[in-house]
Amino acid sequence: MKAQEDVERPMHPLVSKYLRLERMPHMACPGCGIGQVIHSTLIACDDLALTPENTVWVQGVGCSSRITYTLWKGDSIDAHHGRIFAVATGMKMSRPDLNFICFTGDGDCMAIGGNHFLHACRRNLDVTALMFNNAIYGMTGGQVAPTSPVGARTTTTPYGNIEDPLDTVNVAIAAGASYVARWRATDFKQLTKSIKKGIKTKGFSYIEILVQCPTQFGRYVLNTGDPAKIIEWYKENTVRLKKAEKMSPEQLKDKILIGEFAQRKDRTGIVERYWEMVKEIQGERA
Numbered sequence: 367m368k369a370q371e372d373v374e375r376p377m378h379p380l381v382s383k384y385l386r387l388e389r390m391p392h393m394a395c396p397g398c399g400i401g402q403v404i405h406s407t408l409i410a411c412d413d414l415a416l417t418p419e420n421t422v423w424v425q426g427v428g429c430s431s432r433i434t435y436t437l438w439k440g441d442s443i444d445a446h447h448g449r450i451f452a453v454a455t456g457m458k459m460s461r462p463d464l465n466f467i468c469f470t471g472d473g474d475c476m477a478i479g480g481n482h483f484l485h486a487c488r489r490n491l492d493v494t495a496l497m498f499n500n501a502i503y504g505m506t507g508g509q510v511a512p513t514s515p516v517g518a519r520t521t522t523t524p525y526g527n528i529e530d531p532l533d534t535v536n537v538a539i540a541a542g543a544s545y546v547a548r549w550r551a552t553d554f555k556q557l558t559k560s561i562k563k564g565i566k567t568k569g570f571s572y573i574e575i576l577v578q579c580p581t582q583f584g585r586y587v588l589n590t591g592d593p594a595k596i597i598e599w600y601k602e603n604t605v606r607l608k609k610a611e612k613m614s615p616e617q618l619k620d621k622i623l624i625g626e627f628a629q630r631k632d633r634t635g636i637v638e639r640y641w642e643m644v645k646e647i648q649g650e651r652a
């Protein structure tokens with residue numbers, strides 16, 4: 367009988383098409399939702415005929431970024447903690463012809479990088495941002511995050527979190543992002559469709575993904591390391607936007623809404639405006 371590690375498992379064809387095999391298997395804990403999001407991302411890239419030559423992956427710091435770091439066969443860059451959109455801005459401004467997919471987490475994007483996130487939305491920077499929300503600091507040991515629910519017991523809130531979590535979708539809409547959605551990692555169809563819409567959108571696309579984290583959120587907050595139970599928890603605590611329209615505020619208390627929240631076509635962005643200006647000035651000087 368073959369040992370488990372010797373058993374050959376069929377590899378999804380998109381893995382060898384898009385990812386560096388020497389970086390496989392990736393570093394996510396067993397049962398983590400991040401792999402599901404990478405799966406959706408690869409399908410979206412393939413459906414839109416994106417290639418490693420015309421697409422760049424940008425990472426911040428945290429679980430999501432550690433896992434996507436140098437995984438993409440094309441160019442990828444790792445930014446300082448919270449500085450993912452500062453780095454993406456410089457790259458997209460100089461190479462508007464390339465697609466940029468940014469992988470960030472709730473700590474990277476909403477705490478350390480909250481300021482940069484606001485301005486990426488305001489500038490309507492033409493990139494696709496995938497924000498992996500595991501509602502805790504995963505990589506650094508289970509500390510409370512700005513997205514942790516009230517009452518969550520974490521390593522830094524042993525008596526329970528007393529702060530309200532940030533509704534990141536509302537922040538993105540208020541700050542001016544063109545496309546805004548939130549899904550669970552298990553919403554494969556909807557998430558893949560959203561990532562495709564995000565890539566096709568001119569302007570800043572923000573997709574928050576609720577990822578099950580058995581190692582930290584499950585263990586500390588839900589007292590379980592079983593991914594199936596955490597997925598069940600998300601099922602019980604999320605409501606589709608359409609369904610929410612028929613529910614009362616009492617019924618929606620503490621529920622997380624999922625769906626597509628904004629799709630604006632009325633805003634141009636900093637990249638378009640910058641290159642129009644360059645052309646205009648060059649025309650005047652010619």
Ligand code: SF4
Pocket residue numbers: 393394395397398399400429500504505578579580581582583
């Ligand atoms: S700590 Fe949590 S979010 Fe990070 S890789 Fe492990 S399960 Fe995933």
